[in-house]
Amino acid sequence: MKVLAVCGFGVGSSMILKMTIEKAFRELGVEAKVVNSDISDVSGQKADAIFSSPDIIGDLERRFKSSDVKLYGIKKYSDVQEVKASVEKLLEAKDMK
Amino acid sequence: MQIAKSAKNHEEAIALAAKPLLEDDYITADYIDEMIQAIEDHGPYIVLADEFALPHARPGESVKKTGLSLLVLKEPVDLKGNPVRLFVVLAAKDSTSHNEVLKALAQFLMDKQNIQDVIACENTEDIKKILDERW
Numbered sequence: 550m551k552v553l554a555v556c557g558f559g560v561g562s563s564m565i566l567k568m569t570i571e572k573a574f575r576e577l578g579v580e581a582k583v584v585n586s587d588i589s590d591v592s593g594q595k596a597d598a599i600f601s602s603p604d605i606i607g608d609l610e611r612r613f614k615s616s617d618v619k620l621y622g623i624k625k626y627s628d629v630q631e632v633k634a635s636v637e638k639l640l641e642a643k644d645m646k
Numbered sequence: 647m648q649i650a651k652s653a654k655n656h657e658e659a660i661a662l663a664a665k666p667l668l669e670d671d672y673i674t675a676d677y678i679d680e681m682i683q684a685i686e687d688h689g690p691y692i693v694l695a696d697e698f699a700l701p702h703a704r705p706g707e708s709v710k711k712t713g714l715s716l717l718v719l720k721e722p723v724d725l726k727g728n729p730v731r732l733f734v735v736l737a738a739k740d741s742t743s744h745n746e747v748l749k750a751l752a753q754f755l756m757d758k759q760n761i762q763d764v765i766a767c768e769n770t771e772d773i774k775k776i777l778d779e780r781w
Contacts, residue, residue, distance in 0.1 A: 557688035561702040561736045564745060565694050568752035587704075588688070604689030626694040627755035 550574075550581040550643070553594060555601035555609075556626075559587025563601075566626040570600055573633040579640060598639050600632070619643075647770045652721040656730070657682050660701045663717035663733040670713075673737045677708035681735070690726035695755045697765060699725055702736035712739040714747065718765055718773065731765045754781045 554570055556563035563585035574581040586594060588605055596618060599609060603622035610620060619642055621635040648666070653659035660681055667673045680703035685692065693699045715735045722729035734751070738744045754760050760780055767773045 556691060557684055558702070558704040560705060560738050560741050560744070561700055561748065562691055562694060564748040565700070565752045565755065568749060569756065572756065602689055602691030604691065624691075625696065626691065627698075627752060628695060629756055 550579065550598075550645075551596045552581055552583045552639075553591060553596045553599045554583055554585045555588055555591055555599055555605060556585075557588055557605070559585055559590060562626055563587070566600060566623065566632075569627055569629055569632045570636065572629055573636045576629075576633065577636060577640065579636075579645065597643065600635065602626075647716045647773055649718045649720070649767070649770060649773075651719070653719055653723045656685070656699075656723055656725040659717065659719060659723045659725075659730070659733060660735070663701065663715055664735045664737075666715045667713055667735060667737050672709070672711045672713040674708045674710070677703060677737060680704070680706075680708060685726065690728055693725055693728040693730060695758060695761055697722065697729060697731045698755060698761050699728075699730045699733050700736055700751075701733060702738065705738045705740050709737045709739050711737070712743045713737050714744075716773070718767065732761055750781050 554563045554566040567583045567585040570583045598619040600621045606620050606622040619639055661678050664678050681701040684703050717733040719731045722731045
């Protein structure tokens with residue numbers, strides 16, 4: 550499983566989001582590779598899912614309309630509960646739960 | 647590190663929070679505008695936790711040295727629908743030099759009590775003590 554954590558610049562918020570996603574996967578006992586990225590660099594990367602802010606996900610939805618990449622909007626990047634709920638949805642979608 | 651009573655709006659709060667970095671030559675004034683513009687461009691996702699925001703922009707010519715500054719507002723300011731009282735400004739010279747400090751920050755933020763404890767501080771000495779112990 551590969552997941553992208555995306556923010557506008559790929560240097561600050563996405564790093565925090567990456568840490569939160571990693572913690573959520575750890576707590577759920579699932580292995581995942583989480584990479585942080587900025588919004589302009591997303592298209593070139595292969596991933597099973599993309600986590601970002603609701604605003605950015607809105608933009609990405611158009612770009613990823615015809616792909617099977619799952620997109621999840623996260624309001625508070627350091628909120629483990631919120632991120633974990635989305636990770637659980639992702640695992641369900643991938644039949645891993 | 648600063649404590650202030652209030653700010654008119656989030657633009658003023660970010661400029662105030664970044665002031666020490668500007669005065670000590672970590673950033674140029676352009677960086678403050680870039681951080682404010684980023685919120686217009688990408689939305690309020692820098693509000694990483696309740697009452698906490700991490701204003702930052704892309705590493706570039708407006709950052710001379712990697713650094714952080716911190717501002718506590720006694721009264722929350724609205725950041726596009728989110729009340730914020732704790733600001734940590736991130737100035738990153740490149741995309742990796744600050745990774746260790748951000749990892750520590752991520753751990754710190756995951757415990758919501760930490761944010762509330764910093765906000766409750768009456769002086770910067772107390773803030774420093776909390777950060778030394780838990781960040």
